[in-house]
Amino acid sequence: MLEAGRKALREGQYRWGAEVMKHLVFAEPQNQAAKNLLADLLEQMGYQAENGPWRNFYLTGAKELRDGVTKGAPPNTTSPDLLANMPMELIFGYMGIQLDAQKAAGKVMTLNWVLPDVKQRYALFLEHSVLNFWEDYQAKGADATITVDRAVLNQILGKKLKVEEAIQQGKLAISGDSGKLRELLGMLVDLNESFWFNIVTP
Amino acid sequence: MTPRTHKRALRNWINLSATGILSAVTACAAQPRHAPRSPQTAAPDVAAQETPVGPPIPAESSADVSAGTPRPASEATRAAHAALREVYPFKDQQDFEDARRGLIEPLPNDGEIKGAAGQVVWSLRPYLEYIKQGERAPETVNPSLWRQAQLLMINGLFEVVPGVYQVRGADLSNMTFVEGTRGVTIYDPLVSAETAKAALELYYAHRPKRPVVAVVYSHSHVDHFGGVRGVVDEADVKSGKVKIYAPAGFIENAIAENVYAGTAMGRRASYMYGNLLPVNAQGQTTAGLGVTTSSGQVTLIAPTDLITQAEEVRTIDGVRYEFLNAPGSEAPSEMMWYLPKYKLINTARRATMSARCTTSTSATSMAILRTSTRCRPPISRPSTWRRSADPTRCWRPVARPCAKASIAGAPR
Numbered sequence: 001m002l003e004a005g006r007k008a009l010r011e012g013q014y015r016w017g018a019e020v021m022k023h024l025v026f027a028e029p030q031n032q033a034a035k036n037l038l039a040d041l042l043e044q045m046g047y048q049a050e051n052g053p054w055r056n057f058y059l060t061g062a063k064e065l066r067d068g069v070t071k072g073a074p075p076n077t078t079s080p081d082l083l084a085n086m087p088m089e090l091i092f093g094y095m096g097i098q099l100d101a102q103k104a105a106g107k108v109m110t111l112n113w114v115l116p117d118v119k120q121r122y123a124l125f126l127e128h129s130v131l132n133f134w135e136d137y138q139a140k141g142a143d144a145t146i147t148v149d150r151a152v153l154n155q156i157l158g159k160k161l162k163v164e165e166a167i168q169q170g171k172l173a174i175s176g177d178s179g180k181l182r183e184l185l186g187m188l189v190d191l192n193e194s195f196w197f198n199i200v201t202p
Numbered sequence: 203m204t205p206r207t208h209k210r211a212l213r214n215w216i217n218l219s220a221t222g223i224l225s226a227v228t229a230c231a232a233q234p235r236h237a238p239r240s241p242q243t244a245a246p247d248v249a250a251q252e253t254p255v256g257p258p259i260p261a262e263s264s265a266d267v268s269a270g271t272p273r274p275a276s277e278a279t280r281a282a283h284a285a286l287r288e289v290y291p292f293k294d295q296q297d298f299e300d301a302r303r304g305l306i307e308p309l310p311n312d313g314e315i316k317g318a319a320g321q322v323v324w325s326l327r328p329y330l331e332y333i334k335q336g337e338r339a340p341e342t343v344n345p346s347l348w349r350q351a352q353l354l355m356i357n358g359l360f361e362v363v364p365g366v367y368q369v370r371g372a373d374l375s376n377m378t379f380v381e382g383t384r385g386v387t388i389y390d391p392l393v394s395a396e397t398a399k400a401a402l403e404l405y406y407a408h409r410p411k412r413p414v415v416a417v418v419y420s421h422s423h424v425d426h427f428g429g430v431r432g433v434v435d436e437a438d439v440k441s442g443k444v445k446i447y448a449p450a451g452f453i454e455n456a457i458a459e460n461v462y463a464g465t466a467m468g469r470r471a472s473y474m475y476g477n478l479l480p481v482n483a484q485g486q487t488t489a490g491l492g493v494t495t496s497s498g499q500v501t502l503i504a505p506t507d508l509i510t511q512a513e514e515v516r517t518i519d520g521v522r523y524e525f526l527n528a529p530g531s532e533a534p535s536e537m538m539w540y541l542p543k544y545k546l547i548n549t550a551r552r553a554t555m556s557a558r559c560t561t562s563t564s565a566t567s568m569a570i571l572r573t574s575t576r577c578r579p580p581i582s583r584p585s586t587w588r589r590s591a592d593p594t595r596c597w598r599p600v601a602r603p604c605a606k607a608s609i610a611g612a613p614r
Binding site for chain 2: 043197
């Protein structure tokens with residue numbers, strides 16, 4: 001297969017060569033000769049690309065093949081404005097995306113949320129490893145009720161305030177089973193920890 | 203929990219640029235330098251310089267040893283570029299004339315803009331150092347992309363028509379100023395507060411320092427709202443002194459798109475904008491649609507006025523606006539507008555000058571409107587623009603004879 005890739009490179013058949021070599025790269029992840037050859041093929045396609053993003057895709061791919069993925073610190077910037085403008089529906093929805101289904105397996109939980117400053121109430125349900133919420137509703141027999149101003153929640157979500165600190169300062173109250181909130185948070189995955197996933201390598 | 207991750211994700215999308223690794227999406231790294239430059243000098247006839255630069259590289263020499271380092275352009279690549287030179291009218295310098303038209307002043311200090319901590323959040327310098335006006339494309343860069351990059355290097359404050367001004371090259375997108383009866387209206391305040399503020403300062407250096415009375419977000423992408431706090435104070439928005447206009451569904455889409463898929467989108471952006479690459483002829487040659495993205499503070503102030511109808515007429519600071527919603531086009535929430543007073547159409551990202559170098563899904567857009575600030579009447583509905591299936595969101599053509607139209611808007 002390497003020979004087929006080299007032949008394609010010699011003949012300027014870069015697209016075909018890349019098609020062949022990508023299979024070898026994925027079949028033999030340790031084969032650096034294969035990766036270097038695929039990088040050379042992608043690079044010429046990058047040089048030929050009229051489209052700026054395409055050029056950047058090809059050349060960044062070549063770099064990944066040659067040097068691997070340089071895993072920098074996961075991006076950790078904050079934009080308080082975006083957070084403050086994020087409706088609770090989006091926040092709960094995103095928690096559902098972050099939920100680790102295996103950690104949540106078999107867990108059943110109901111949390112009532114009360115946000116006095118914006119006059120909003122929600123009930124959040126965990127069951128079958130799925131999070132659901134109802135707006136303007138409080139579940140009877142919930143495991144816990146969390147009362148917190150949206151403004152304070154924004155600070156917590158923006159990592160400017162810890163849950164424990166908010167409780168100590170009287171800005172967040174949990175009635176019922178106070179361990180449930182922490183348990184739920186423990187099931188959420190920080191997706192950006194996986195930010196630097198491989199793209200053109202297995 | 204949810205929030206920080208999503209914020210980050212958005213930042214990533216925006217910020218992963220040249221500095222690369224740290225911030226997710228787009229930044230510019232540059233060393234200070236004080237050499238003056240004159241990017242606006244006339245471009246010689248590029249097509250006239252047809253002789254290849256340097257000796258040809260035999261195909262065999264590069265073929266069999268993969269060194270794991272960047273290679274020169276191969277014979278096949280050079281042949282492809284030569285073929286392109288035969289097809290495209292590189293002799294036509296009209297776009298360069300158009301791009302320079304109305305220039306008042308280039309960005310100071312090679313466009314270098316710093317954040318509060320003194321960090322560089324934007325700079326054209328590494329680009330200006332190798333993308334020179336009038337120079338032939340390096341063998342490792344597609345000649346058409348090179349031409350586009352040269353156009354993108356033409357930066358500064360421009361007069362579109364008297365009363366309408368634009369700052370170009372201070373971020374991925376362009377920022378527009380429209381002078382009305384009480385003050386100035388700003389379109390699309392860039393990616394970050396620092397660059398938007400610098401753009402406003404450049405405008406005030408040449409135009410009366412009248413207050414910003416309105417902002418218009420053309421669509422829900424961050425390069426069209428992220429710098430809003432650099433140009434208006436939220437207290438003035440709350441008190442009603444400043445109005446902010448946006449298309450229906452703006453907030454939901456501005457945030458949702460960057461949150462739910464934020465991580466993957468940020469990682470993708472690191473590829474798309476080439477932020478992990480060096481800025482040189484074997485690396486990043488701008489992003490085509492614009493130079494790259496800035497890495498300052500991304501802000502957002504919610505709109506006060508939403509444009510919700512398919513067509514809607516508003517008066518903003520004494521100027522009549524004919525809005526046209528274009529949801530689900532380049533962004534999920536997007537609109538265009540026409541200003542009869544200035545005979546000016548703002549197409550957001552729906553039509554740009556740079557389609558071929560910009561977008562990988564160009565079928566629905568552009569390539570037809572080749573004008574930026576020149577008259578090309580009539581501006582009618584290109585057949586490739588699509589209609590929405592939902593009649594309430596239907597795109598309808600502006601069937602007006604346009605004796606002298608100007609197209610301002612996001613990147614040329």
